[in-house]
Amino acid sequence: MLKTHLTLAFVILSFSLISQVTVNPVLDTQKLAILPFDYAQDGTEIPQSDIETGFFTSSNSMKAFYEEASYGKMTIDGTVYPYRTNQPPLFGTGYTNCYPVDSVIANQPDVDYSIIDNIILFAHDTVSGKSCGAGNSSSEKLPFTTPDGQLEFRRSGFRTEFYFPNDFSNTTSSTIAHELMHSFGNGFHSNSYVKENGEWKVQGYGNVFDILGLRSQASHPCSMLKHKLGWLTDNEIETVVESDTFRIYALEQTLPGQTQSLIIELPNQVDLQPNDTFKFDRLYLEYRGLTGFDSRTALQRRVRLKDNTYYPNDNPHGLSVIGVDCESMGECLPMLIDMHPDPIGGIGASYFPHEASDAPLKLNETYDVENNQISMEVVNVSEGNYIDVYISMPSNTGTETVKSNDIKVYPTPVKNILNIEGHEGRVSVDVYDMYGKLILSEITSKTLDVSDLASGMYILVMKDLTTNEQTQKRIIKN
Known part of the structure; x- marks a missing residue:
C-alpha cells in the first residue's frame, strides 16, 4: 500500500x-399491478403470458435484472391482470392520448391498490398519429383516489414488445428496465x-x-x-x-x-x-x-x-x-x-x-x-x-502531520472492541462519521469500545500522547 x-x-x-x-432506499419487494388495456381487439396484443414471462419468470426478466443490480436487496413481484376491453376511449394530448387517465386506472374493481408500489399499464390500439413513446414513468409515487382510499404508488406506461430471450441490454426489454429505474426516484x-x-x-x-x-x-x-x-x-x-x-x-x-x-x-x-x-x-x-x-x-x-x-x-x-x-x-x-x-x-x-x-x-x-x-x-x-x-491526492500544509502507517487498528469491520497498536503511550481517539460529525472522543491505551456506534463507515483521528504523532484510519462498524 x-x-x-x-x-x-x-x-x-x-x-x-x-x-x-x-x-433514498428502494429495498425489499416492490409490488406491481400490471394492467393491459386492449382498445383495438384485433388479436395482435401482447399475450398475457409474455408479459408475465418478461416481467417475472424469464432468466432475463425485469425481476432477474433488478435482483442482480441491487445485489439481492430489492426485487419485484406482482400480478398481471387480464386485458381490460370495456374502458373509456383514449383521448386528449400527451400522456392521456397514449394511456388511460388516472381516474380509470385507479378504479379497476379487481385490483387491490392497498398493497402495490407500482401500477404498470400496457395500451394496445391501432390508431395512428398518436406520437406515443415506447415508455413513460413517474419518478416518484403519485397520489391516487382508489376504492381502497387515498393511496400513493408509482405509474408507468408501455407501448413496446418483449424480446425473448433478451434484447441488446440482456433484459427482456431495455425500455421497461429503463423506465422502471426512473420510477424508483430518478x-x-x-x-x-x-x-x-x-x-x-x-x-x-x-x-x-x-x-x-x-x-x-x-x-x-x-x-x-x-x-x-x-x-x-x-x-x-x-x-x-x-x-x-x-x-x-x-x-x-x-x-x-x-x-x-x-x-x-x-x-x-x-x-x-x-x-x-x-x-x-x-x-x-x-x-x-x-x-x-x-x-x-x-x-x-x-x-x-x-x-x-x-x-x-x-x-x-x-x-x-x-x-x-x-x-x-x-x-x-x-x-x-x-x-x-x-x-x-x-x-x-x-x-x-x-x-x-x-x-x-x-x-x-x-x-x-x-x-x-x-x-x-x-x-x-x-x-x-x-x-x-x-x-x-493534494499535499497540504498544516501544523500537525497525520501519518497513515504508524498506529494500527483491527479488526475492521468491527462489531464491539477495536484494538489499537503501534503507539508508544496512551492515545487520544476522535471518531467522526462520514458527515464530519464528532461521534466519540476517548483516551485509551490498547482498545476502543465501539459497540454503541451505528453500522457504517467512520474516520478515526488518533494522536500518540507520547510522540504527538497523528494518524487517520477508516473503519467499518458492523
Missing part, C-alpha cells in the same frame, strides 16, 4: 462535503461528457454503460445511482482522503464488504464546459467486470464509425469516472467522463452518443483531474474481477 503524509486540517475539511448524495438520465469538434459537451443518455443511459455497453446503473438507492452501502464505498492504491471490485457482482466504488470529494469544482451549468463537486470511480447483465458479445461492443467501418472496442476494461453535480438541478446528476475524448477509432462514431463507448481509463493510463491536484492511474487489471488504481 502506498502511503503519504496528510495534515489534520485537510482530514477534517474533507468530511464536510461527504455523502451529499441523498440516499427523474433524470445518465449522461456523458464527451468532446465534439474539440469542445466538451453533455450528451443526453450518453452513459452507454448504464440502464438510465444508452446501455449499449453495459446495463447496471452506475455506482452513484446504486448508492442513492441503498444498494451500495458504506461497506462497499470508500471515500478517498489520502494518496494510496485502491482495489475496486466489479460493480455488477454481489460482493458485500468489498470496495466497489470510490468517492473523491473535490477541493475545487470541475467545470469542463463553462458554457453550460454543470460543475462536478465529486467523482464516483467504478469498474465494470462486464459479466451478468453487463456482458455483451464482440458484435454488440463494436462501434460503427462515420466511414461505415467498425471500431472493435474489444478492450473496454478499466476505470469509469463518473462526475457528479449536486448543485445545478436540485439533485445529484451522474455524468460519465470520457477518458478518451478524441474521436473514437480516430474517425468518430456514426451515431455520436456512442463516442463514450471507450470512456474507461485503461491499464497504465493516467487522468489528471482538472483544477485539482488529483491524479489517478490504473496500475493493474484482473479482467472481470477488479482493478487497482493509484490515486494521488
Whole structure:
C-alpha cells in the first residue's frame, strides 16, 4: 500500500462535503399491478403470458435484472391482470392520448391498490398519429383516489414488445428496465461528457454503460445511482482522503464488504464546459467486470464509425469516472467522463452518443483531474474481477502531520472492541462519521469500545500522547 503524509486540517475539511448524495432506499419487494388495456381487439396484443414471462419468470426478466443490480436487496413481484376491453376511449394530448387517465386506472374493481408500489399499464390500439413513446414513468409515487382510499404508488406506461430471450441490454426489454429505474426516484438520465469538434459537451443518455443511459455497453446503473438507492452501502464505498492504491471490485457482482466504488470529494469544482451549468463537486470511480447483465458479445461492443467501418472496442476494461453535480438541478446528476475524448477509432462514431463507448481509463493510463491536484492511474487489471488504481491526492500544509502507517487498528469491520497498536503511550481517539460529525472522543491505551456506534463507515483521528504523532484510519462498524 502506498502511503503519504496528510495534515489534520485537510482530514477534517474533507468530511464536510461527504455523502451529499441523498440516499433514498428502494429495498425489499416492490409490488406491481400490471394492467393491459386492449382498445383495438384485433388479436395482435401482447399475450398475457409474455408479459408475465418478461416481467417475472424469464432468466432475463425485469425481476432477474433488478435482483442482480441491487445485489439481492430489492426485487419485484406482482400480478398481471387480464386485458381490460370495456374502458373509456383514449383521448386528449400527451400522456392521456397514449394511456388511460388516472381516474380509470385507479378504479379497476379487481385490483387491490392497498398493497402495490407500482401500477404498470400496457395500451394496445391501432390508431395512428398518436406520437406515443415506447415508455413513460413517474419518478416518484403519485397520489391516487382508489376504492381502497387515498393511496400513493408509482405509474408507468408501455407501448413496446418483449424480446425473448433478451434484447441488446440482456433484459427482456431495455425500455421497461429503463423506465422502471426512473420510477424508483430518478427523474433524470445518465449522461456523458464527451468532446465534439474539440469542445466538451453533455450528451443526453450518453452513459452507454448504464440502464438510465444508452446501455449499449453495459446495463447496471452506475455506482452513484446504486448508492442513492441503498444498494451500495458504506461497506462497499470508500471515500478517498489520502494518496494510496485502491482495489475496486466489479460493480455488477454481489460482493458485500468489498470496495466497489470510490468517492473523491473535490477541493475545487470541475467545470469542463463553462458554457453550460454543470460543475462536478465529486467523482464516483467504478469498474465494470462486464459479466451478468453487463456482458455483451464482440458484435454488440463494436462501434460503427462515420466511414461505415467498425471500431472493435474489444478492450473496454478499466476505470469509469463518473462526475457528479449536486448543485445545478436540485439533485445529484451522474455524468460519465470520457477518458478518451478524441474521436473514437480516430474517425468518430456514426451515431455520436456512442463516442463514450471507450470512456474507461485503461491499464497504465493516467487522468489528471482538472483544477485539482488529483491524479489517478490504473496500475493493474484482473479482467472481470477488479482493478487497482493509484490515486494521488493534494499535499497540504498544516501544523500537525497525520501519518497513515504508524498506529494500527483491527479488526475492521468491527462489531464491539477495536484494538489499537503501534503507539508508544496512551492515545487520544476522535471518531467522526462520514458527515464530519464528532461521534466519540476517548483516551485509551490498547482498545476502543465501539459497540454503541451505528453500522457504517467512520474516520478515526488518533494522536500518540507520547510522540504527538497523528494518524487517520477508516473503519467499518458492523
